[in-house]
Amino acid sequence: MKLKDFAKLVGMSPTTVSRALNGHSEVNEATRARLVAAARQHGYQPNAHARTLAMGHPDTIGCVIPIGGQNEIVNPIYADFLAGVGEECARRRFEINLTVVPHDDQPAAYRALASKGLIGGVIVQFPRHDDPRPALLDRIGLPYVVHGRVTGHQGPYSWVDVNNQRAFHRAAQFLIQLGHRRIAILNGDETLDFARRRRDGYLAALREAGLSPDPALMSSAEMTVAQGYGGARRMLGLAERPTAILCAATMVATGVRQAAEEMGLRIGRDLSVLTFDDDLSYYANRDAVPVFSAMRSPVRRAGERAAALLIDAITGRRTEPVQELLEAELVIGQSTAPPPG
Amino acid sequence: MKLKDFAKLVGMSPTTVSRALNGHSEVNEATRARLVAAARQHGYQPNAHARTLAMGHPDTIGCVIPIGGQNEIVNPIYADFLAGVGEECARRRFEINLTVVPHDDQPAAYRALASKGLIGGVIVQFPRHDDPRPALLDRIGLPYVVHGRVTGHQGPYSWVDVNNQRAFHRAAQFLIQLGHRRIAILNGDETLDFARRRRDGYLAALREAGLSPDPALMSSAEMTVAQGYGGARRMLGLAERPTAILCAATMVATGVRQAAEEMGLRIGRDLSVLTFDDDLSYYANRDAVPVFSAMRSPVRRAGERAAALLIDAITGRRTEPVQELLEAELVIGQSTAPPPG
């Protein structure tokens, strides 16, 4: 059904109906309520494309998933992050355009999305330290919110991030307070901004405790079971092996557990493990006493907030860049204890 | 830049430019090539909304992620499945509209997406045995492809599925051939169609071997680490405990491993574990010799094929429903062996 038909059905002009449905103030409240009810009843919904064309801007935010870059992996945090974005979009009556694009084609993809008028703004994911995307988007003039930060970017921009530096600072501090001196870190790819911040936090805690970092206890790679397994095997095979390991993701911790078992080490006794936990609903490291002690970070919430900021920017509700820093929560589980001996 | 401007720029009428860019046969091949090149050079892209309005149908497929139903979890297979959908859409120049919706609001959501003209068709995920969505979509007249099957649905419809029945049949057979007689199954939620088929395959293999199923060795629940852990603890605590466990997902197998370790059982020696593996890029159970023996199923490929079938239906390339059955591959890893003793 189109506006014309519906208007005829209710005996009003298309103009009035449109204004009523869009909540314009000129139209009588009683008629507005009546028309809204009638629309619901007859299932009339304005055509979104006609609407966008007439209004001049799409009520749509873009989410771009790059594939085939340095990280071939499709990160499962996308699922939970997108769920958060989706919830906010549902509340604000915005649509989501999802685009999968080879990593190197991203500039062209952003341009295309913008010039086709498909999106009013975009969320930038997994930023690198010197990520070129913010500058590109500034040039194009497409509003964006970064999930994370781009330390190398000049000028203000909007972002939503978890306090990775503090999370790893506190985590390392916690292990130090337990008495650990040999603390390893299995970090994410340190060309990614969040991984740098995590390393910084880890290093700061060591420094404050008068401990000097040992490169043999530091690894930076894609956060997978394989990294955890391989890294733990290597580090636990050292003459002076670590008594505690900081992991950047629960999948990494799972790999560490596997290696430890094979080597006859019991986690939470012979070896402490503390992991960053994106709190993906699927992994559910949140029983009464969690298996892994963890720095827990609300990814889904981050998705909601990123979408909220972007929609504010697109609708002109806010014109200045804004930043939001979420805190990770340190949750003590069964995997941490004072060092053995 | 809009068509009018671009046409002026290249000294042609908008009509001819539009026809050239859309590859209509009336336009001289030489001019077509020239205009396509010019469009690329000047970055002209037709406005998608105007285009959709004029063409009468959107080049967009819908993906709906329900939340808050029986499964509150945001399934990580969405990420890989969507990546597959996205790759096919990129090839076919289709867009993806992603909608997150409370489970019970799905009917309204599909209607809204259709009547707003936002999508030309939709992919139905995680169908239940008696899922009402196909009937609803038939009624609305919105093209769809089911990822999985809806056994209870009357009449033909398009689907892409993996042969779950055969996968679990073969898996159980394989364990039986190794000499196992007490084989447990930690299945997914059996109101979901794929979980039923898996159970059927498991039961068929037992029957053929003259083994009678034991309800104490069968569990049906959301596929999480917790299910694996809890199920394994319970079953391995039985007087007549199983010597092998079939799992419906790698996360479940991870939970089983955890329980087995705690109970001092070594997997691949004291206990065999065979898991269904959706081959999510993040889990990467695919080293030279995989940790878990698995029935491996290409989720990303399923996403590609579901998108392909849907786009064929939307564009009218195919008018009859079509079905595609993918086979899971049985990969032998380190977690299976003859029963102990």
Next chain:
DNA sequence: CTGAAAGCGCTTACAG
């Protein structure tokens, strides 16, 4: 408070 008319940026019969 309400409506007739113009316009959003395309595509495509229709006429040449």
Next chain:
DNA sequence: CTGAAAGCGCTTACAG
């Protein structure tokens, strides 16, 4: 092979 004109279904100044 090419172009002027109508139309896709909305919204919104403009006029009452």
